[in-house]
Amino acid sequence: MTDSPDRQPLAASWRIALAAILLVGGWLRFYRLDVPSLWPDEMLVALMASFPPQYIAKWALALEVHPPTYHYFYSLVEQFGLSDFALRLPSAMAGTASIWLMWRAGRLLFGEGAGLFAAALLAGNPLHVWLSRQVRPYALMVFFFLLAFIHLALYIRTGDRRGLWKAMLANLPLLLTHYISILIVGAEGALLAAAALPRLSGRRVKDLLLFAAVSLASFAPALPFFLTMMAKRQDMNARVPFDVVLDRTLEYAQGLFNLFSHPALTWALIALWAAGLLLVAARARDRLGWLAYSLGFMALPFAVILYQRYNTFYFSSHISFMLPAVVLPAGYALAVLARRSRLIPPAAALTAGALAALILLHDHARLYREDSTIISWWHFGTFKAMARELPVHVRPTDQLVFSDMSLPNSINWYLRRFSAMNPVESPRLGQDGPAVVHFLSNGESVGNLFGSRADIEKTGRVLGRWKLDALNVTSVEIPREPVPAVDVLPFEFTATGHPGDFFSKVRSMEGLAVKPDWGGSLHPSRYRTPGWAGFEFVNGLGEAAMSVTAGLSFENIGEGDAIALEYSVDGGPAARVDVSGGPDRNRFVSVPLSLAPGWKRLLVRVLLACAGRTPYGYGGSLQTVQLKTLSLWACPPGQTGPCDQRLFEAQVRMAQQGYLGIGFAKESSAPEQSLTLPESGLAVHDEGPPGWKVLSPDAPDKQVTVTVKASALKGGAVFYPRTGGGSFVSVRLGGPDGPELFRLTGLHGSWTPIAAMYPLALPEGQDAELSVTLSGQWAQLWVYGGSALFRRPR
Numbered sequence: 087m088t089d090s091p092d093r094q095p096l097a098a099s100w101r102i103a104l105a106a107i108l109l110v111g112g113w114l115r116f117y118r119l120d121v122p123s124l125w126p127d128e129m130l131v132a133l134m135a136s137f138p139p140q141y142i143a144k145w146a147l148a149l150e151v152h153p154p155t156y157h158y159f160y161s162l163v164e165q166f167g168l169s170d171f172a173l174r175l176p177s178a179m180a181g182t183a184s185i186w187l188m189w190r191a192g193r194l195l196f197g198e199g200a201g202l203f204a205a206a207l208l209a210g211n212p213l214h215v216w217l218s219r220q221v222r223p224y225a226l227m228v229f230f231f232l233l234a235f236i237h238l239a240l241y242i243r244t245g246d247r248r249g250l251w252k253a254m255l256a257n258l259p260l261l262l263t264h265y266i267s268i269l270i271v272g273a274e275g276a277l278l279a280a281a282a283l284p285r286l287s288g289r290r291v292k293d294l295l296l297f298a299a300v301s302l303a304s305f306a307p308a309l310p311f312f313l314t315m316m317a318k319r320q321d322m323n324a325r326v327p328f329d330v331v332l333d334r335t336l337e338y339a340q341g342l343f344n345l346f347s348h349p350a351l352t353w354a355l356i357a358l359w360a361a362g363l364l365l366v367a368a369r370a371r372d373r374l375g376w377l378a379y380s381l382g383f384m385a386l387p388f389a390v391i392l393y394q395r396y397n398t399f400y401f402s403s404h405i406s407f408m409l410p411a412v413v414l415p416a417g418y419a420l421a422v423l424a425r426r427s428r429l430i431p432p433a434a435a436l437t438a439g440a441l442a443a444l445i446l447l448h449d450h451a452r453l454y455r456e457d458s459t460i461i462s463w464w465h466f467g468t469f470k471a472m473a474r475e476l477p478v479h480v481r482p483t484d485q486l487v488f489s490d491m492s493l494p495n496s497i498n499w500y501l502r503r504f505s506a507m508n509p510v511e512s513p514r515l516g517q518d519g520p521a522v523v524h525f526l527s528n529g530e531s532v533g534n535l536f537g538s539r540a541d542i543e544k545t546g547r548v549l550g551r552w553k554l555d556a557l558n559v560t561s562v563e564i565p566r567e568p569v570p571a572v573d574v575l576p577f578e579f580t581a582t583g584h585p586g587d588f589f590s591k592v593r594s595m596e597g598l599a600v601k602p603d604w605g606g607s608l609h610p611s612r613y614r615t616p617g618w619a620g621f622e623f624v625n626g627l628g629e630a631a632m633s634v635t636a637g638l639s640f641e642n643i644g645e646g647d648a649i650a651l652e653y654s655v656d657g658g659p660a661a662r663v664d665v666s667g668g669p670d671r672n673r674f675v676s677v678p679l680s681l682a683p684g685w686k687r688l689l690v691r692v693l694l695a696c697a698g699r700t701p702y703g704y705g706g707s708l709q710t711v712q713l714k715t716l717s718l719w720a721c722p723p724g725q726t727g728p729c730d731q732r733l734f735e736a737q738v739r740m741a742q743q744g745y746l747g748i749g750f751a752k753e754s755s756a757p758e759q760s761l762t763l764p765e766s767g768l769a770v771h772d773e774g775p776p777g778w779k780v781l782s783p784d785a786p787d788k789q790v791t792v793t794v795k796a797s798a799l800k801g802g803a804v805f806y807p808r809t810g811g812g813s814f815v816s817v818r819l820g821g822p823d824g825p826e827l828f829r830l831t832g833l834h835g836s837w838t839p840i841a842a843m844y845p846l847a848l849p850e851g852q853d854a855e856l857s858v859t860l861s862g863q864w865a866q867l868w869v870y871g872g873s874a875l876f877r878r879p880r
Contacts (some may be wrong), residue, residue: 096198103202103431104189110438111185111209114445115178115218119173122458123470125256126426126704128221129496133174133705135160137698146311151399152320153308155262156223161383168503170470177225181218182227185209187232191410192417194239195376196366199421200414202434207355207413207420211443213345213402214409216453216460223263224403226246229405230256237380238274242281248741250293252260254300261305265312266404273389277382281375325395334397335388341402342412343473346460347449351441351851355416358768362415365422377415384411457555466493466528467556473500475554477507480524484509487585487600489527493557494599495705511546514596521589522549526557533602534747535584545586563606564589572634573626577720581621583607593622598694599708607641607712613698616648621716621737623688633724634679636690637717639744641845642668643802646697651677666709669700671827671847673744692716714744737785738831745842746804746879756873757803762793774840774868780808781867782860789861791822794874796854802878803846806868810837813862817846822857832864841868845878 096104123130127652134142135157142161146154159176166172188208217224233256241249253274260267278297282290305312316322332753343359344352366377372488387405390396420437424430445453452458457468476497480486486509488494498510515521525532525542536542539551539560546564553559567590570579581591597617598608610617640649647668654660665675681688694711702710769784781789796803807815809832817828828846830838848854858867858874867874 092509094497099428100198100202101207102188103435104205106435107189107202107205107209107438108185110435110442111205112178112182112441114210114215115181118454119174119178119219120169121454121456123456123468124170124173124221124496124499125459125461126466126492126496127461128173129469129492129499130705131157131160131221132168132499133162133495135164135682141699141707144699147314148318148701149703150311151315151322152223153262153265153311155259155308156264158255160221173221174219175722177220179223180229181214184214184218184229184232187229187236188410188413191232191236191239192414194236195256195380196370196373196414196418197421199348199424199427199430199434200418202417202430203420203424203437204410204413204417206434206438206441207416208409209438211409211413212347212351212445212449213341213406215445216345217403217406219453222403224406227260227264227267227601228406228409230260232271232410234260234274235383239376241621242278243377245289247293250297254297254304257301258304261301262308263403265308265315266387266407268305269390270383270407271305272390273383273386275301276386277379277748280382281379284796288717290550296863304864309499321398324398326397328392328395331397332401333396335391338400338402338405339384339388339408342408344539345402346452347444349573351444358416358419359412362417362419365419366415369422376790379588380411380414384408400578446660454740463819465556466490467554469496471555471837472497472557473504476501476509477505479552479554479559480509481522482507482509483514483522485513485515485521485523485585485589486510487523487525487532487602489525489529489532489602490704491601491706491709492704493526494529494843510599510765512597513599513611515589515592515594517594520566523562523585523589524565525560525585526554526560528557530558534604535602535606567591569593569622569624571624571626572632572720575627575630575632575720575722579621579623579719580717582715588619591621592619593689594620598713601712604745605714607714608694609709609712610694610696611708613696613706613708616650616693616695618691618693619713619716620689620691621718623690623718625685625688629684631683631723632681632720634681634688634720635676636679637674637676637715637719638692638713639663639674639715639717639741640666641673641712641714642666642670642697642710644698644700644702644707646699648693648695648697648709649711649713650690650693650695652693655681656687656688660689660691673845674741690716690718702855735833738833742809742830742833742838745839745844746839747843747847748776748839749843750806750841750868750870751804751843751876751879755877755879756870757799757875757877758797759871759873760795761872761873761874762795764790764792768792778868778870781869782865788863789859790856792860792867792874794856794858796848796856798853799848799850799875799877803848803875804843804878805843805846805875807844807858808838808840808842808866808868809864811835811862811864813860815867816859816861817851817864818857819861820855820857822859824857828858832862837864843879 142154142157185205185208187206189201234253237249237252257271260531343355366373424433459465494510501508501510530539531537542560546562549561549563551560581588585600597611598619599611600611601607642649643670649666651663651665652660663677692713694713696708696711698707700707700710767784767788767790769782771780773780807830809815809830811832811834814831818824818826
C-alpha cells in the first residue's frame, strides 16, 4: 500500500515554510500565556479541578452542563503547577499542534498548497488563537476533531479500517468532554453513510454499525450526566423563535472567520472562503466530494441547531470544530491565486506572518495584557490584580462582604499564591474597636440586601468609596454595641446575619464570611476548618436564678457539615452541644444552657464547619451551612405565662424568617405534580400576580387538607404558605399521619410576608405525596395553576 497523500516527502522550501507557520502560530499562543488573569469560565475549571473526584462527579450531576472528564484532566494538570501559564499550557500545545493537523487535512483533501495556506490561516485565526490561550476544552476539542477528521477521510478514501478505528479513538475524548460532540459524531455518522451509499457492501454496513456501537459505548460514561442535565436544566430544552436562533447562528458563524480582530479581516476571509467553494467546483471537480465532506461538519450541526431552535450555551467557541470547513476552502483559494507552486511556501509563511502582525498590533490589548478580555458580558474584572491590591487596602481585621460568591472564590485563588495575609479565607474580628467592613460588588447592589450604595451606607459611618480593579467598594465603620447585660427578666437578645446587625453585636469572630442574601447569613470561609462567632453577656441580676436558652436559625444542607454551640461561664471550661449534622431538615434549634446562679460573664460561641462534599454553586460549597440568627432568652425559672409566651413567640418568629427569599417563582420552574382539593371548607381567592390563587379555610375554626403528588425532585423544592392570627400550615409526607416536614405558625397581630419562599426537604429523587394542612382562616397556600411546589432556585 502506498503512502497517503499527506505522508509524501516535502521539498525543503515547503518544510521551512511549514516550520515558520508553526513558529508564528506557536508564538501567538505561547507569548505572555500567563496573561490575562483567568476569567470566570477559566476560573471555574481551576476551582472545580481542585476538589476530590467524588465531589467533581456530584457537581457535574447537580449543576454542570458538561461531563466531568475535563475537570478530572485538570486535576492532573494542577499537580504540575497552578500558575496561569501552567494551566493554559495544554490548550496552547493542542492549539499549536492543530496547525500541523490542519496542514495534513488540507494536503490530504485539497493538495499541498491548500494545506499550507490552511495551516497559515489557522495559525492566525483570532478565534483559535483565543481558544488556545484558555483553560477551556475547545482547543483540545479542535485538536481531537482534526485527528478524527483526517482518519475518517482516510477510511472513506481507502476503506482501511485502521483509519476508522483511529477516528473512533479520537472521538473518545470528544464524547467525554463536551456534549456538542453529539453533533460532531452524528455528522460523522451521516457523512460515513453518505460516502458508503454509492458502493454499498456488507463490509461497509458492518463498519457503519461498528461506528455506531463504538460511539455509543464511548459516550456511555457521560450518559448519566447528560440525562441528568437534560432533566434538571429546563433552559437546555428551551426553544427560541427561529429568527432569533438564525440571527445568533449567523453571528457565531462569523466568529469562525474573525471573532474580534479588524472588520476588514472578516470580509477578506469570507471572500476567500466563497472563492474557494467556486474554484473547487470549477477547477477541481474530483475534490467536490471532499468539499462536501468538509462543509458537512458545518451544515449538518447547523441544521440540527436551527431545527431544535437551540440558543443555550451557544457561542463561536462551541462550534470551533467547524474551523476546517472555513479555512480549507479559503486555503484552496489562496493556493490557486498563488499560481506557481514555488510561490506557495513563502506566500503561506507571509500570510501567517501578516495575520500574526494584525493580532499583535491591532489586538494586543485584547489578548496580551493583564486586563485583556474578549467576553465582556461575563467579566467581573481582573482577579489577579484584585488579589495583589486587596492586602494593600485592607487590614487583617477588616471584613469583606461580596455581592457574588464567584468573587471571593476567584480572588482567593490568587491570594493563596500572592499574600500571607488573606482576608478572604481567614477573616477575624477582635473584641476592641468598631468593625470596618468593605462591601465589594461589580455593580451598585450587594446581594439582595443592599440595592444601592446608599443602602450600604446606612449600616454605619462611611469611610469611603473606592475601586478595586473593576469592583465598586464601599467601606463602612460599624460601631460595636456594649456587651449586653441580663438585668431584667424576661430578657431577649437576637443577632441576625445582616452585616449591620451582626458586626455590631458579635464580640469576636474568626473564619466566617457574610452572605448578603435573603436577610443575611454567616458561613465558613474555608473547608474543614470551623469558623466561629462569639457573643458575650454579663449578669446584672447577681444571684437571681434564671433559665437561659439559646436559639439558632440556620440552614445545613451539606453532607458532613456541622453546627455546634459552645458556652462557658466566668472563664471556665466550655460545654459543647452539637446542634446540627448535615444534611439536616431542621432549620431552628433551641438549646437550654446549664448555668449556676451568680454567674458573672457568659461566652457563647457558634461554630460552623463545611466538609465540602455537597455541590452548591460557583466554584465551591461553603454556603451549604449557614447561620441566620442567634438568640438568647433568659426567664425566671419555672415561670409560665409572659416569659413562656415570649420564648414561644420568638421561636415562631425565627421559624417564620426561615424563608429563602421574597418573590414568586416562574411557572416553568414547577415540576410535574397534581393537586387534590377538599370538596368543602376551602375558599379560593384571586390575589397577587396574574395566575396566582390563594387557598385557605372558609371559616375561622376550619381545618382543610390539600394533597400534592409530585414527581421525583432533585435539589429540593419551595412553596408559598402564609399565616397570621394564630393559624398554622403543616406539611406531612405520605398522608395526614406521616412525618411532619414543615410547620409555619402565625402570630396574632401580624402576617408572614407575601411571596415568602419556604424550602421543603423532600426525599431526593423520589415521587412524593404531601398532605398540606391549613388550620384556621388565616392559613394560606398560594398556588399557580395546578402547582403548589416549585424547584428550589440556586
